[in-house]
Amino acid sequence: MTTKIAWITDTAAQLDESFIRKHDVHILPLSVVFDEGVFKETVDMTQEEFYDKLRVAKTHPKTSQPAIGEMVTLYEELQEQGYDCAIAVHVSSGLSGTFDSSQTAAQMVDFKVYPIDSKIGSYPMIKMIEIGNELLNKGHDVEEVIAAINKTTKHSKLSFIPANLNQLHKSGRVSGTQAFLSNLLNIKVIISFDDGKPVMKEKVRANKRAKKNVTDLLRSDMKKGTVPEIAVIHCNNAKDAESWKEELLQEFPNLKAQVLPLSVCVGVHAGEGTTGLSWVSY
Structure with a gap:
């Protein structure tokens, strides 16, 4: 008997509609909290609308993980739809409590969920779902798939360069003096993930x-x-991301490359104009 497995992730992965349909992925939106209310990413606002709000926000917005109740509801719906279990690939626990909430919600329902801490965000989360689907299609069992995805987390890289330190200052990540000197001297910081945390x-x-x-x-x-x-x-x-992509393809013509937006929850802290690279090594 074939096991019917659901895939779940959050909007840190920034999946496009074709990928969601192809792999039948269920999305739990992360949220941004502005003075006027809570906005779910991809549901209540587009990327463009978020940055429009961010530019004029009088109070620095905050980010919010999906509520446990939303997770419980999703798990119950999947069970009713005939799924035997679910694999949930979540943004790094070093950034958000989504993974911990997913574990708690899984314990609250009579439905088997395998929450995975991606230890990162963005592109590698997409690859984890792709790798998992490929293994399932080849007949591997769920435990083997989970082991392979957890192995992938150790070979996933993401580094980014904020355009300036203004948003990092507003979110309390750097001091006002650091932000001022960085802008004055055109100093750029490089932030990379180290064991699930941006450093x-x-x-x-x-x-x-x-x-x-x-x-x-x-x-x-x-x-x-x-x-x-x-x-x-x-x-x-x-625009700058496409330019960087073309530079890389000139040096590495056999490399497959794409341009992807980061979650607006990253934009809250890193700020508009940020660019970076992400990959999975084998």
Whole structure:
């Protein structure tokens, strides 16, 4: 008897509609809290609407994870639809409590859910769902799929470069002095994920040097293993992301590359104009 398995993720993955339909993925929206209310990502606002709000916001917005009640409701609906279990790939627990809430919600219902801490966000979450589906289609059981996805979390990379430190200052990540000096001296910080948490790795002068630093990280992984595909990620900065993509394809013509927006919840902290790279090495 074939096991019917549901896929669940949150909007940190930024899946497009074709991917959602192809893999039958159920989405739990993350939210942004402005003075005028709570807005669910992809449901109550588009990326463009978010950045319009962010530019004029008098109070710095906050981010919010999906409510446990929403998760419980989804799990119960999936059970009613005849699913035997679900695999839930969530944004890093170092960024959000979504993974912990998913575990709690799973214990509250009579339905088997396998919550996975991606230890990252964005593009690698997409690859985890793709890898899982491929293994299921080849006849692997759920436990083997979970093990493979957890292994993938250890080989997933994401680094980004905020255009400035204004939003990081507003969200309390850096001091006002740091933000002022960074803007004055054109100092760029490079933020990379380290064991599930975003960490400021480098400070360099000028965006060009920052991009080279991140590209060097990619080159290093390419020397150690295989990186068939990358994603150039951004916060409402598709133009610069496309330009970076073209630069990379000139150096690596056989590389598969795409441009992906980051979740607006990243935009709350990193700010508009952010760009970066993400990949999974094998």
